[in-house]
Amino acid sequence: MMQFAARGALQVSAAENIEILVHLARHNKVFGELARMTLAGWDEKSSLVAAADPQTPAEVLEYLISPDNLRPKLLPALLENPSVREGQLVKLAIGASRDTIDAMLKSARIRSLSSVLQTLKSNPYLKKEEAEELAKLAVADAGSATAVEDDEPDPDGPVIAQALPSSADTVDSAETAETSDHTADATAPEDEAVISSYLQEHADDIAAEGEKPFQAIGGIVDLLGENYFPVTQSAEAPAPEPVAPTPAAAPRTAAASKKPQVVVRENALQKINRLDVKGRIQLALKGNKEERSLLIRDGTKVVALAVLEAPKLSDGEVEKFASQKNVLEAVLRQIPLKRRFMKNYIVVRNLVANPRTPLDLGLGLMKHLLSADLKNISGNKDVSETVRKLAMKMYKQKEEQANKK
Numbered sequence: 001m002m003q004f005a006a007r008g009a010l011q012v013s014a015a016e017n018i019e020i021l022v023h024l025a026r027h028n029k030v031f032g033e034l035a036r037m038t039l040a041g042w043d044e045k046s047s048l049v050a051a052a053d054p055q056t057p058a059e060v061l062e063y064l065i066s067p068d069n070l071r072p073k074l075l076p077a078l079l080e081n082p083s084v085r086e087g088q089l090v091k092l093a094i095g096a097s098r099d100t101i102d103a104m105l106k107s108a109r110i111r112s113l114s115s116v117l118q119t120l121k122s123n124p125y126l127k128k129e130e131a132e133e134l135a136k137l138a139v140a141d142a143g144s145a146t147a148v149e150d151d152e153p154d155p156d157g158p159v160i161a162q163a164l165p166s167s168a169d170t171v172d173s174a175e176t177a178e179t180s181d182h183t184a185d186a187t188a189p190e191d192e193a194v195i196s197s198y199l200q201e202h203a204d205d206i207a208a209e210g211e212k213p214f215q216a217i218g219g220i221v222d223l224l225g226e227n228y229f230p231v232t233q234s235a236e237a238p239a240p241e242p243v244a245p246t247p248a249a250a251p252r253t254a255a256a257s258k259k260p261q262v263v264v265r266e267n268a269l270q271k272i273n274r275l276d277v278k279g280r281i282q283l284a285l286k287g288n289k290e291e292r293s294l295l296i297r298d299g300t301k302v303v304a305l306a307v308l309e310a311p312k313l314s315d316g317e318v319e320k321f322a323s324q325k326n327v328l329e330a331v332l333r334q335i336p337l338k339r340r341f342m343k344n345y346i347v348v349r350n351l352v353a354n355p356r357t358p359l360d361l362g363l364g365l366m367k368h369l370l371s372a373d374l375k376n377i378s379g380n381k382d383v384s385e386t387v388r389k390l391a392m393k394m395y396k397q398k399e400e401q402a403n404k405k
Contacts, residue, residue: 006031218326322350
């Protein structure tokens with residue numbers, strides 16, 4: 001019955017068939033590929049109806065607007081559909097092709113969304129005259145929004161405010177404004193767009209987690225070692241023992257007493273521990289390699305998954321994440337859903353050989369492995385017996401096929 005559904009052969013309406021196919025394509029590891037192929041060739045008229053209907057489920061619209069699944073003829077309808085979230089449009093704008101840019105520039109809805117216009121400006125396929133036009137639109141739109149909301153002169157204010165960590169609420173308004181200006185200068189426009197998109201897309205999850213602190217899967221000390229953490233009682237250096245000053249030295253001692261106490265430099269973990277959920281998400285998206293290596297192990301799902309969306313994330317880091325046993329299962333499930341990662345053979349191999357990888361995911365990826373790696377996994381006692389047996393079976397089959405040739 002599941003295979004029947006993945007072929008779109010159920011006797012239900014076209015809209016229900018599309019919804020079922022999207023669910024299988026996104027969540028079923030056995031028939032997901034078949035469902036994706038069926039959706040790619042689905043009747044264009046029915047697909048257009050679903051793409052334009054605001055009542056279409058959000059999961060279906062997200063699938064259709066995703067760059068990996070987007071059909072060009074559905075794009076105009078999807079762009080004008082108010083149920084397609086702005087965050088999805090921002091993602092689309094980041095890597096939009098020339099044809100996609102043309103369609104987006106013709107959309108009245110897109111021209112009214114400042115965050116999407118801002119992201120389009122950084123697209124390398126955008127023409128010079130188009131960039132100038134978008135700049136004028138963005139400034140005019142941001143200026144009108146500012147006049148209505150805050151009467152502030154800076155048109156970029158509303159965009160910057162979305163990218164600030166919620167921990168900034170603990171400081172006064174002057175410090176908050178100063179921090180926002182610094183953040184805008186230090187972060188590239190495309191990074192701001194990714195951060196804003198992710199925060200909007202996962203707003204419900206972030207609110208549900210509240211002020212949950214950083215808790216690493218498997219324990220931090222076991223991974224980093226005790227020497228990683230400085231042993232201090234406080235952030236201030238110990239005061240020197242009192243010494244009776246001479247008359248000549250008295251003025252110098254008084255001046256020295258007014259100097260601020262030396263603050264011990266904090267490491268990446270201490271920095272992360274000070275942040276709330278939203279702050280850690282922003283750090284995951286724009287931080288450095290060391291910070292991402294810690295945040296990928298965050299017990300808060302929405303934070304750990306944010307690391308995989310980081311623009312600066314390298315293939316080498318993903319290869320390491322795929323082999324880690326101290327990450328959430330959700331992280332290992334998310335990696336194969338990104339085509340960029342699945343093009344890396346080492347990532348696929350590491351996922352199959354990782355004992356932490358869910359069984360259904362490992363079995364589904366095994367067909368992509370070479371004979372030598374299948375043989376190695378068949379003797380790997382860390383993975384489940386089911387994986388070892390299937391690896392040996394597939395290894396023998398490949399050897400037999402090679403011998404026949």
